[in-house]
Amino acid sequence: MDQAQNLRNIIKAENAVPVLSxxxxxxxxxxGVGKSNLAINLAISLSRLGKKVVVLDADFGLANIEVMLGIRPQYNLSDLMFRGKSLSEIITKGPENVGFISGGSGIREMTNxxxxxxxxxxxxxxxxxxQADVVIIDTGAGISENVMEFVMSSAEVLLVATPEPTSITDAYALLKTLDRQPEFTREHCxxxxxxxxxxxxxSGKELFEKLSVVADKFLNISLEYMGAVPTDSNINKAVMKQQPLSIAFPKSQASRAIDDIAKLIIDPQGETVNKSKRRGLAGIFTETLRRTLNR
Structure with a gap:
């Protein structure tokens, strides 16, 4: 190989953009708004659309995702860090080739x-x-420090709310708390x-308008509308069966609505916009833990 080719290879390697999930x-x-249910069923829908998907249950200390799946993970995120387990060992195989990582006892264990x-x-x-095209992080509910850290570090956030007044009020409270964080940057989230x-x-569009208007007026935060999932009695039936709705009742109204949201997520235009802001799971965890350690 001549020197010119060597030089071209070096330049190509230096300019290479890392592949990030x-x-x-x-x-x-x-x-109680159905966040975890949406997370796992959205993951299944994305997998059916050809994406390699992994779900991280970041509601530390609880086990919502694994209960819904009827699966007990052998290892969790803490085992990766402290007990010598590999990444492949802590990923539990779920339905429709969806991978699942249990958060274990939480990020608190990692503050030292x-x-x-x-x-x-x-x-x-x-x-x-x-290994994954898409990583879905299912946070805890509310405005805890852990939740805020993940939201601030993410380029893409799906905020779940229902028409109940308390849900709308609490969704706005989350946005208000986010707005008060010095590290929060609107252009990156x-x-x-x-x-x-x-x-x-x-009804879904009306809910969006209510929240969007006040968020834009008082917080200068612009929201996008991803769609609505209707009330569906099959959701509770699936929970009782410890099966995801998309598996137990794939033709139900709610399941079809989630499929539509999944298609919107992988819309080519959405993918293009998102690629320039991707940080990958490693980048998000590094930033989250960095802020935690600096407190």
Whole structure:
């Protein structure tokens, strides 16, 4: 190989853009709005559309996702960091080829990491960026410090709310708390609303308008509308069966609505906009833990 070719290869390597997973953080202002249910069924819909999907249950200390799936993970995120397990060992295989990572006891256990340990965690999580097209982070509900950290670090956030006044109020409280964070930058965080448990599409749009108007006026935060998922008795039936709705009742109204949202998520235009802002799961965890360690 001549020197010119060597030089071209070096330049090409230096200019190479790392392949990063598309990380979507799903959150809500309060519990009981169907956030975790949406997370796992959206993951299944995306998988059926040809995406490699992994769900991270970041509602630390609780086990919503694994209960819904009827699966007990053998290992969790803490085992990756402290007990020598590999990334592949802590990913539990779920339905429709969806991977699942249990958060375990939580990020609090990781607040005493040294810089070397933090670098090691980032490197190991970066493996996921090469394995998954989409990583869905299911946060806890509310405005806890852990939730805010994940939301602030994410380029793409799905905010779930229902027509109940308390849900709308709490969703606004989450946005207000986010706005007060010095590290929050609007241009790097796209927040999209999913109206859940609504009567029809019009009800979903009305919910979005209520929240969007006040968020824009008082917080200068622009929301995008991702769609609505109707109230569906099959959702509770699926929960009781410990099966995702998309598996137990794939033709139900709610399941079809989630499929539509999944198609909107992977719309080519949405993908193009998002690629320039991707940080991957490793980048999000590194930033989140960095802020936690600096407090």
């Amino acid at each position: 598309r990380v979507i953080t799903i959150t809500s202002g309060k519990g 990491l040294t810089k070397d340990q933090l670098a090691n965690l980032s490197a190991r999580l970066s493996e996921l960026d090469r 796209h927040i999209k609303l999913i109206a859940n448990k609504v009567n029809d599409d019009q």
